[in-house]
Amino acid sequence: MATRVLMLFDLPYAVKPGYDYAEEFANPNGSYTEADVYRALLDSGYEVQRLSLFDDVRPLIEVVREQRPDVIFNLCETFHNITQWDKNVAALIELLGVPCTGAGSGALFLCNDKSLCKKILRFHRVRTPRFHSYYRGQKIRLPKTLKLPCIVKPLTEEASRGISQASVVDDEAALCARVQMIHERMNLDAIAEEYVEGRELYMSIIGDRLLRLLPPRELSFGQMAEDEPRIATYKAKWDEAYRKRWGIRNHFAEDLDPVLAQRLHDTCKRAYRALNLKSYARFDLRVTAAGQVYVIEPNVNPCIARDDELAQSAEKVGIAYASLIRMLVNQALRRSQ
Known part of the structure; x- marks a missing residue:
């Protein structure tokens, strides 16, 4: 009997029971990650049911009670369009007692x-x-423990939302203004961290007991002016016209000497263990000219679209996309035993 997979994801609106998601999955700018995962699950021989959430968890509870899937492939990144409520969805899945891919509620909260x-x-x-x-x-003030320049971000947002070139500040007045903007316009708390000059690398890891570190990717900033800070702004990540104009591109990291490569591996493994992660993650890193590795932040449910960083790094070491998706399903089933 085929493994029954409930593929759970979010949409910015509610849909009726039995909705076919044809329009969303056919849109290259829409649910492209979900479409990739759905095809890979079908190709792997799973019995797949799709379910989206917006502002009501009752459809999830009803499906689990009535059909009892073997595993939930969790792609929910928001609930009611609020990113930090992804942990609440994961917590509900834990209460329902169904094995689930990706990070648990504790890791998402942390x-x-x-x-x-x-x-x-x-x-x-x-x-x-x-x-x-x-x-x-x-x-709002500049503490003595913090040295400028700093980059100011929303404390709990993801995907570089709220980050622009204006996020890098050189004086206290600019820092206070940027923090105030996040407080008032985004209605979020803020964090200021010292700006680290260096290469922007992304290291992906899969595993629970045994960890598989994948080849690092790099974000290169192309023809941006020398006096512009090299940061992964929202536009630098998601605006294709902006990326093309400035020659910003993602690629596999090159010219990593063995000592630095080992340092990247050791740093990410220690971070993964310290945060008690047990599924898959991508670490955003900065590497200085002196070879110091800084963890900027972990992404504990990173995008796993076929063309995104984690899947491309997996393919680089011979893990085909469908195999990657099967690994995550098997991992969830194993953790529940």
Whole structure:
């Protein structure tokens, strides 16, 4: 009997029971990750049912009670369009007692809070930039422990939302203004961390007991002006016209000497273990000219579209996309035993 997989994902609107998702899955700018995973699950011989959530969890509870899937392939990144509520969906799945791919609610909670995550990494002697958190309603100032320039970000957002070239600040007035903007316009807490000059690398890991580190990818900033900070802004990641204009591209990291390559592996493995991750993750890193490796942040449910960083790194070492998806399903089933 084929393994029954419930593929769970989010949409910015509610749909009726029995909805076929044809329009969303056919849109190259729409649910492209979900479409890739769905095809890979079908190609692997699983019995697959799709379910989207928007602002109501009852459809998930009903499907689990009535059909009892063997495993849930969780691709939910938001609930009611709020990114930090992905952990609540994972927590509900845990309460329902169904094996689930990806990070659990604890890991999502921990890694979504950039401040808390960095504190744990620093405790375990994993190098991260020095930082300061700015919570709404508290005084905004530059602490003596923080050196400029800094990059100011939303404390709990993902995918570089809220990050632009203006996020890098050189004086206290600019820092305070940027924090205030995040507080007032985005209605979010903020974090300022010291800007680290260097290469932007992405290292992906798969595993629970045994870890598989995949070849690192790099974001190169092309023809950007020398006085512009090299940071992964929202536009640098997602705006294809902007990327093309400035020659920004993602590619496999080159010219890594063996010592640096080993340092990347050791740093990411220590970070993965320190955060008690047990599925798959991608670490955003900065590497200085002196070879120091800084963990900027972990992505504990990173994009796994066929053309994204993790899947491309897996393919580089001979793990075909369908095999990668099967690995994640088998991993979830194994963890539940």
